[in-house]
Amino acid sequence: MMARMLINGVPTDQVPALDRGLAYGDGLFESIRFVAAVAPLWPRHMQRLGESCGRLRIPVPDTEQLLCEAREVARDMPQSVVRITVTRGIGERGYALPASPQPMRLVAAFAPPPVAAEAYVQGVRLRVCAIRLAEQPLLAGLKHLNRLEQVLARAEWDDPAIAEGVLCDSRGRVISATMANLFAVIDGVLLTPSLDRCGVAGVGRAEVLATCPQAQVGELTLDALLGASEVFLSSSVRGILPVHSLAERRYAAGALTRQLQQHWHNLGFSMEQDG
């Protein structure tokens, strides 16, 4: 894996072993798609990072500095994903918050994940994961570093024909995919699950909601999802991906999915040319 990175502004690929990010997953991250030096969704990423730091009581990093560092690690890359990780830094042993936290910021650029061009045209195949997301309102929505549920979910299948897994909560309500948010058109209404009790409130999701003010945020059952006329995934890294099938159910890529793909294109993304 090739990656260029800066840790607290210093070029290195090592972090302090006693960082609380490693000890407790005590931190947050953003995965930000860049097209050359431009990240079209940058303001949304910084808004989420700031709000999330506030919820975890981690001092908010300087976003201008983060942008400089992101551009530095992504330089010369026509397409990249910059992962910004912010942790509470080195702490005394034990869970108690350090009296004077010195947050650690890790800014690393990667090549975008390969997505076949046809995935954007024909759509991707999904399965339903067996793991149920635990409900923790105090962490819901955050892109924090406690991601073992996603690791276990993604470990449920290794068929490369299946792109993603649908995650439900303990009551069987659909929440998201493992690394994307999920939208469904049901009876002509665009719906995405509420993330008040679990799940990650993606930046791509926020862009969809801002673009489609008629969209509803609410409860989505698996039955309703299977009955939807149109289903797509949103991701700040992969953009808008039509869902072609979920288990035995097949969907056609609908008009709204195509409109949102066009919107992504208009924002300056060109993900369809990756694969």
Add this chain to the structure above:
Amino acid sequence: MMARMLINGVPTDQVPALDRGLAYGDGLFESIRFVAAVAPLWPRHMQRLGESCGRLRIPVPDTEQLLCEAREVARDMPQSVVRITVTRGIGERGYALPASPQPMRLVAAFAPPPVAAEAYVQGVRLRVCAIRLAEQPLLAGLKHLNRLEQVLARAEWDDPAIAEGVLCDSRGRVISATMANLFAVIDGVLLTPSLDRCGVAGVGRAEVLATCPQAQVGELTLDALLGASEVFLSSSVRGILPVHSLAERRYAAGALTRQLQQHWHNLGFSMEQDG
């Protein structure tokens, strides 16, 4: 913070920035009390680590090698806590398990946390935490690196007179303290909460259960806890701590607590002399 450490056997205080332990909390840890070169509960720690690695599908490290490394970092320390962290190592980007995981092991020795000698005699004061533990059976019992709930719980108070917080699940059942397991004597019966849905199955707890075969594992309500005749905490790092009070309720340190403290002493621990 002073700590001597080995990472994959090499003396260094830095870990690879792309380790999945930092990226996702994808790993486990053990905090092991040593008296000079001896860890009386070592076999239980290694048993838990092995079982936990199995549940997370992380290759189990060589326990003989871990013991050598633990003794190396703890050398010359009459009392120490050795934290062994095992992660899934560096992975490709994304949640999917690496095809050939190269686990990372981090073995670090610390001075034991200061506990006042009188805490072992008179007991400690507890509060009830507002955060409720989320229920995730697939992770319950594991001492994994996703510990944001404990960080948030411990951040609820900063009164140094309060030693610990009681954690309940979403249905209000008592599960544990933030960094210790909890036992209560109710109607003459020793009871500790079931950890099938959340909580960490501590090595100290396992030792108590092995020592007291009459103990029961089951449901413990907050009301039942408040009505208990005797309450204590178990911790592999701190040993057996009587609970002196929980909010307004006061408890006397009982006969069973004293017996278990004596058992800890007989195992070779001498925690009462720390403070």
